[in-house]
Amino acid sequence: MLRKVDKHSGIPAYLQIVNMIKSEILLGNLQKGSQLPSIRDLQVIFDVNINTVIKALEKLKTEGYIESEQGIGYFIKKDIDVEESVIKIIRECVTKLKNSRIDxxxxxxxxxxxxxxE
Amino acid sequence: MLRKVDKHSGIPAYLQIVNMIKSEILLGNLQKGSQLPSIRDLQVIFDVNINTVIKALEKLKTEGYIESEQGIGYFIKKDIDVEESVIKIIRECVTKLKNSRIDxxxxxxxxxxxxxxE
DNA sequence: TATACTGTTATATTATTATATAACAGTATA
DNA sequence: TATACTGTTATATAATAATATAACAGTATA
Known part of the structure; x- marks a missing residue:
């Protein structure tokens, strides 16, 4: 789920990290109250500098997705309710598109x- | 179709321009052989510096989407065939999602x- | 030919992004 | 208490992105 940042996409790395964590929360893969890996572990997971990780986490904090405790760690604050029906719609669409062999x-x-x- | 760049999205402006023009070509709104507005017009349309427009157009040239003629203009080179069925799948998905009031x-x-x- | 459009190239400056690196501070535990 | 984890703050450097601005060159046309 959490994976290396794409350094050639042109999208700033810290934004890729923000988006990755956000969507994991939205999809329910990161549960409310659960702890994220440590900054130094995330640094390895995303393959970026520690400051880049911090920048991403600070943004997620500002947006209310996570919170931090000194000396302990980062925690998922709230899982914004995404209706299961929405995820189903998107899953079906993605399946169809992949069958069409479009990239x-x-x-x-x-x-x-x-x-x-439109 | 072609519109102002979002300067707060975090996505580099030149990439937004590249993507906008690409997708217009893919959707058939910019037809093969047709001429793009002049660089100085695009500068106004996208609300960016002329160099940013040039950077985007150069990238599109490199990727084979457009070509340029000195003193004349930029032209759409090829319209990559996107099956109408694919566009239909996406249109239906977008319609459903908008009805779900998801952003x-x-x-x-x-x-x-x-x-x-998945 | 003169003019007004096109694209092209260039320089200088600023802001943003990302890195490397270090040090400081809170927490838990052997 | 010592150690090893956590998060936090800071400084310096480099690369990238975006801007302002100017000048040059090709094309079409009155």
């Missing part, structure tokens, strides 16, 4: 454009 | 995570 980036581009213009 | 960013996060992990 991820093209799908995302079309998805974005369709969303913003 | 764009959350949808994209879930979409990305589901794609990469």
């Amino acid at each position: 991820y980036h093209t799908s995302m581009l079309i998805f974005e454009e369709v969303w913003k213009n | 764009y960013h959350t949808s994209m996060l879930i979409f990305e995570e589901v794609w990469k992990n």
Whole structure:
């Protein structure tokens, strides 16, 4: 689930980290109240500098997704309720798209454009 | 279709421009052989510096989406065939999601995570 | 030919992002 | 208490992204 940042995507690493953790929370893979790996472990997991991890975690804190305790760790604060039906819709869509052998980036581009213009 | 760049999204402006033009081509809104607005017009449309426009257009050139002619303009080179069925799948998904009142960013996060992990 | 469009190239400056590295401070436990 | 984990703060450096601005060069047309 949590994985190396893509350093060639052009998307700032700290944002990739923010998005990865957010979506894990949204999907229920990171549960309310549970503890995240330590900063120094996350540094290895994401393959970035410690400051980049901190920048991402601070942003998630500001947005209310996590909280921290000195000397202990970071914890998932709230799992924003995402209706199971929404996840189901997206799962079905992704399955269909993968069967169409269309690639991820093209799908995302079309998805974005369709969303913003229709 | 072509619109102002979002300067608070964190995504580099030149990449937003690249993606916007790409998806317009993919969706068939920018047709093969047709001419893009001039660099100085695009500068106004996207609300960025001229160098940022040039950076985006150079990238699109490198990737084979457009070509340029000195003193004349930029032209759409090829429209990568996207099956109409794929666009239909995405349109239906977006419609359902909008009816669920889920927001764009959350949808994209879930979409990305589901794609990469299932 | 003169003008007004095109794309192209260049320089300098600022802000953001990411890195390396170090040190400090709170917590738990042998 | 000593140790080894946690988070926190700080400084310096480099790479990237974005800006402002200017000048050069090709094309079309009045």
